[in-house]
Structure formats: structure tokens, C-alpha cells
Amino acid sequence: MASVRRVAWSATLTDLLGTPVGELAAEHIRQLVTDKVRETDELEFKATLYAKDDEHKVELCKDIAGLRNHRGGIILLGVGEKDAVANGCPEVPFSDPEERRMRQVVASGTAPHAAFEIRRVPGKSETRGFYVLIAEPSPFRPHAVLVADGLRYPRRDGTTTRYLSEAEVADLYRDRFRGEKQQTERLAQIAEEAIPHLDLTESQWWLVVSLVPNSPGDLQISFTARADIEQWARSEHNNGDLIDGFWGEVPPEAGVSVERYMLSSHADRGAPSRYPIAFCFTDGSTSAASTVRSVNDDTPQHKPVVLAPHLVLRAATALRLAGRHALRTGARGDAVVEVRLFGTPHSALGFTHSDIVEAHPSSLLVTDARAHLTLPLEALGGAPVDLLEATRLALGDIFNAFGCPEVLQIAPGGALCVAYFPSGYNVAGLAAAREIPTSHEPIPE
Numbered sequence: 001m002a003s004v005r006r007v008a009w010s011a012t013l014t015d016l017l018g019t020p021v022g023e024l025a026a027e028h029i030r031q032l033v034t035d036k037v038r039e040t041d042e043l044e045f046k047a048t049l050y051a052k053d054d055e056h057k058v059e060l061c062k063d064i065a066g067l068r069n070h071r072g073g074i075i076l077l078g079v080g081e082k083d084a085v086a087n088g089c090p091e092v093p094f095s096d097p098e099e100r101r102m103r104q105v106v107a108s109g110t111a112p113h114a115a116f117e118i119r120r121v122p123g124k125s126e127t128r129g130f131y132v133l134i135a136e137p138s139p140f141r142p143h144a145v146l147v148a149d150g151l152r153y154p155r156r157d158g159t160t161t162r163y164l165s166e167a168e169v170a171d172l173y174r175d176r177f178r179g180e181k182q183q184t185e186r187l188a189q190i191a192e193e194a195i196p197h198l199d200l201t202e203s204q205w206w207l208v209v210s211l212v213p214n215s216p217g218d219l220q221i222s223f224t225a226r227a228d229i230e231q232w233a234r235s236e237h238n239n240g241d242l243i244d245g246f247w248g249e250v251p252p253e254a255g256v257s258v259e260r261y262m263l264s265s266h267a268d269r270g271a272p273s274r275y276p277i278a279f280c281f282t283d284g285s286t287s288a289a290s291t292v293r294s295v296n297d298d299t300p301q302h303k304p305v306v307l308a309p310h311l312v313l314r315a316a317t318a319l320r321l322a323g324r325h326a327l328r329t330g331a332r333g334d335a336v337v338e339v340r341l342f343g344t345p346h347s348a349l350g351f352t353h354s355d356i357v358e359a360h361p362s363s364l365l366v367t368d369a370r371a372h373l374t375l376p377l378e379a380l381g382g383a384p385v386d387l388l389e390a391t392r393l394a395l396g397d398i399f400n401a402f403g404c405p406e407v408l409q410i411a412p413g414g415a416l417c418v419a420y421f422p423s424g425y426n427v428a429g430l431a432a433a434r435e436i437p438t439s440h441e442p443i444p445e
Contacts, residue, residue, distance in 0.1 A: 013042050013074065021074060021134060026123050029079060029130050032086045039084040039159040042073030047080035049092050049131075050102065058147060060102060061109035065143040066154035066161035067135035068114045069172070073156065077131035078123070084159040091123040092131060102133075111151065114143040115333070136332055139183075139214040142172040183336055186285065187212045187372075191338050194279060194287040197264075199272035205294050205306050205343030209318035209394075210287040212336050213377060217284035217329025221256060229261050229280065230254035232328070237321050242430050243384050246288065246317040247276050259283070278321060284331030286322035290314050294344060305350025305363075306341070309421045311398075312409040315339060316391040323380020323387075334374050339394050342368040349402035351420060364403040371397035384434045385414035415439050 014020050016037065019028050039045060044067075050060040067073040080088035099118050107113050116135045123129030142164065144151040153164040153172075164172070191210035198206055219225065230253060238247040247265070255262040259282045265275035276290035293310040319337070326335060348363035371394060379386040392410040399407050409420045415437040421427040431438045 010042075010072065012040075016040065016043060021132070022119075024119070024121055024132060026121055026129060029076060029121060030089055032076075032079065033089055035086075037086050039081065039086075040073075041156045041158055042067070042071060044073070044075045044159075045079040045081040045086055046075060046077050047088070047090050049077060049098060050105075052101070057105045057109060058145065060105050061114070061145045062147075062154045062161055064106050064116050064133065064135050065110050065114045065145050066156040068116070068138040068143055069141045069154060069164070070137070070156040072135055072137035074135070075131075075133040077133065078129060089123070089130075091128045093128050094120055094122075094126075094131075099131075109146055111144045111146070112140050114138065136215055139180075139333070140176060142169055142176075183212050183214070187336050187338055190279065190281065190285055190287045191340065194277070194289050197273055197277060198289055199274045201272075202274075203294075203344045205292040205341060205347070206289055207292050207311065207314050207318065208287060208289045208338075208340045208342075209315060209322055210285075210338045210340075211319075211322040211326065211375075212285045213283070213326045213331035213333065214335060215331055215333045217282075217326060217331035219280075219282040219284070219329040221259070221261075221282060226254045226256055226261065229263070233263050233278075233321075236324065237317070242313050242425065242427070243316055243387060243434065244320055246278070246290070246321045250275050252276075252278075278325075280325045282329065284326035284329040286325050288318040288321050290318060292341065292343075294347060295350065304344055304347040306343070306347050306402075307350050308399075308404075309351075309409055309425060311341065311349075312391065312395065312407065313425070315395055316387060319375075319380050319391055319394060320387055323375075323377050326377050327381045331377060334376050335380075337373055337375050337394060339371045339398060340368070341370075341398055349399065349404055351408065364401070366402050369398045369401035371395065373397075384436050387414075388416065388436065389414035411439050413437070417441075 010021050017024060017028055018031065044063065050056045063075055078090060078092040079086055080090055102118065106116065114135070116133055119132040119134065121130040121132055142153045144153050153169050154161045155164050187210055190212070191208060194208055233247070233252045233254070237244055238251050239245045240249060250265045252263040253266050261280045263280060264273055264277040278286060278288040280286050292314050293307045294304060295307065345367045346365040348365055373394060375390050375394065379390045388410050392407045392412070395407045409417055411417055416427050416431050417439045418427050419440060428438060430436070
């Protein structure tokens with residue numbers, strides 16, 4: 001979209017390659033040879049795949065960790081070099097086992113795990129071409145590599161990779177802890193900033209999902225960008241879908257404030273919100289709030305209960321919105337997330353069995369519950385089953401606060417437990433349309 005800038009860390013690579021990293025094609029790679037492009041601290045060429053012996057396993061780990069400990073970059077497999085200048089395109093064979101092997105080598109040979117992305121760029125055939133190993137700058141640096149019996153900390157330096165001194169390692173650790181503290185403080189800030197915009201006068205429950213990405217993105221503030229984000233919100237998140245429909249059938253309007261877009265219903269214009277509202281920040285952070293249904297249960301005591309099925313689906317749509325906004329801005333990797341549920345004092349958590357509402361037998365009476373965790377952005381913005389598994393994890397502490405040991409509506413792995421949803425939700429139809437596994441057997445309690 002026109003409103004999204006290039007990811008900051010890869011801007012120089014875009015200039016060097018002639019295209020964004022995510023759009024790199026064989027013709028761009030061959031042009032590097034024609035233009036005799038030199039390796040840089042963000043670009044490395046290798047004519048062949050990494051060999052399977054111990055020496056080359058360490059080399060793979062060193063190369064990936066070296067980029068992630070510096071400014072990020074890419075390794076092009078299938079491009080030869082001489083004296084650090086691209087001089088040929090021999091290409092390499094593609095295979096799923098080779099990609100799994102590279103991931104496993106780096107996962108077991110770096111600490112903390114220096115995750116990276118593998119892209120295939122077909123060359124002369126669909127089975128051969130170029131591997132693009134994408135290693136973003138890491139918020140968790142320094143990443144160590146196991147060399148012999150000790151840990152070493154590599155870092156890309158010009159066209160080579162060197163090991164850091166003790167002082168440099170200590171400085172990176174200080175940066176990591178400082179960054180984690182700042183990220184946590186920012187999460188608390190954007191979560192609290194949403195509260196004054198909500199209508200708290202009625203007896204109802206609010207769910208606020210806040211997210212701050214580890215590797216931030218970059219979004220413009222402009223008239224065009226405001227129109228883009230409003231169109232995106234209306235087309236992608238304003239429908240009756242139980243996973244993507246954060247705003248339901250109420251179309252949002254986009255407003256602007258400092259470093260953020262405000263997406264809210266026209267019905268709330270100039271007043272505290274009664275409908276879903278989201279604050280989408282230019283760095284990919286988000287705070288999204290919506291009400292959660294609550295009723296009195298069907299027992300003689302008529303205890304007030306928060307409807308767990310509605311809570312689960314509202315959390316899923318909010319996480320979906322937040323994750324997709326972060327990815328849309330160019331943010332990558334993981335994100336810290338806060339989920340907060342607050343409202344009518346002394347309510348229980350309500351469930352449905354054959355559309356009869358009842359409180360969970362061991363439910364505690366709660367007014368405010370919160371959860372904090374780290375989730376991968378790709379899971380929130382990707383396959384529905386991954387989103388649902390992330391939702392299950394995000395709501396774990398919330399359900400525990402009410403005295404319920406598990407999120408009964410979602411099984412481990414992301415399957416929907418149909419028995420815990422009212423028939424009006426048509427969960428089985430949703431699951432069939434989105435290829436989500438289901439379970440019709442209640443979880444043993």
C-alpha cells in the first residue's frame with residue numbers, strides 16, 4: 001500500500017538490490033553480477049549451500065548471528081564471488097529437507113535462537129535458483145554461537161564477520177535490557193491511553209488488547225495514508241467474520257493524532273466509545289478495545305457472568321487486527337502483548353451448554369484481570385489456526401483469574417471446541433470455511 005514505507009533496517013539493501021528484499025527476483029540477482037556489486041555489511045554471497053560438516057554448521061550460525069548482532073542483512077546462496085565481488089550465478093537446488101536442516105542448525109547452534117527467514121527465488125527452473133536468507137537486526141542481541149567448548153559472539157564487519165570483545169558484548173547486553181524495559185513501559189503506556197476514550201458509564205465489560213512489536217515498523221501520517229488505513233480496516237476487519245471482523249457491521253472511520261491513527265465508529269464521534277475502537281501507531285503498536293457480553297446466568301441466584309465464548313472471539317479479532325497492523329507497517333518478529341478484561345464488579349465467567357448460560361462451577365468473582373506474554377506477529381496475522389492458538393495462550397491467565405484452568409473454547413493446537421459455543425455463533429460453519437479443525441467433545445473438567 002502507498003502508506004507503508006520501506007522497513008528501516010532494509011532501506012539500504014533496497015537501494016543496493018534495486019527492489020525491496022521481499023520482492024527480489026532472479027533478474028535482480030543476475031543484475032548484481034552484471035554490475036559487479038560488492039558485498040557489504042548487509043549483503044553476502046555464497047556460491048553453494050552450506051555443507052553438512054561441523055565446520056560449515058558453525059559458519060552458518062556465525063553468518064546469521066553476525067547479521068542479527070549488527071544491522072541485519074541477507075545471504076544469497078547461489079551467487080558466486082571473487083574478492084567480495086559478485087561474479088556468477090551457479091544457483092543451488094531447492095528442497096524442503098535442506099531448509100529444515102538450515103533452520104535446525106541455527107536453532108541448536110545459537111543462543112538465544114537467532115531466527116531467520118528463508119525465501120526461494122527460482123532461477124532457470126522451479127527446482128533450482130537462489131536462497132535468500134533474511135536476518136533482521138535483533139532486539140535480543142547479542143546472539144552467541146557455540147564454537148568448540150565455548151560461546152563466541154559474531155558480528156558482521158564490512159565484508160567479513162568478526163567476534164566481539166568482552167566490552168562490546170557487555171554493551172549489547174545493556175542495550176537489550178534497556179530495550180526490554182522501554183518496550184514494557186511503552187506497552188503499559190498505550191494500554192492506559194485507551195481507557196479514557198471508552199464509555200465506562202454503563203455496567204459492561206471491556207476487553208483491551210495492546211501490542212508493541214520487538215522490531216518496529218514505520219508508517220506515514222498523511223491524507224493518503226489515512227484513507228488507506230480506513231479502507232484497510234473496512235475491507236479486512238469490518239464484516240461478520242468471527243476471526244477477522246473486529247468492527248462487526250459498524251464501519252470505522254480513521255482519525256489522526258500524534259504518531260497514531262484512531263479507528264472508531266462514526267456513532268461515537270466526539271463521545272466516549274461504545275463500539276470497538278483501535279489506536280494504530282506508526283511503529284506498528286496497537287491498542288484495540290471492544291465490549292464483551294455479560295448476562296445473568298440461568299441459576300436461581302442469577303449471578304452476573306462474562307460470556308466466555310464472546311470473550312474468546314473478541315480477543316481473537318483484536319489480536320488479529322493488532323498483528324496485521326504491525327505487519328502492515330513493516331514490523332517483524334515477536335511482540336509483547338497485554339490483554340486486559342475489566343468491568344462490572346464481582347462477575348463470574350459464563351459458559352454455554354446447549355445454549356444455557358451458567359457460571360463455571362469453580363468460577364471466582366472478578367472485576368479486573370490481565371495477562372502479559374510474547375507472541376509472534378506471523379501467528380497473529382497468518383493462518384487462523386495459528387491465531388487461535390495464540391488467542392488460547394493470551395487468555396490463559398484471564399481464565400485462570402476467574403478460577404478456570406483452561407480456555408475451554410480452543411484446544412491446544414488451535415482447534416475450536418464446538419461444544420462450548422452457542423449454536424447461534426455457527427462456529428462449525430466458520431471452521432469449515434477457514435479450514436480450522438474442530439472438536440465436538442467437551443474437554444474433561
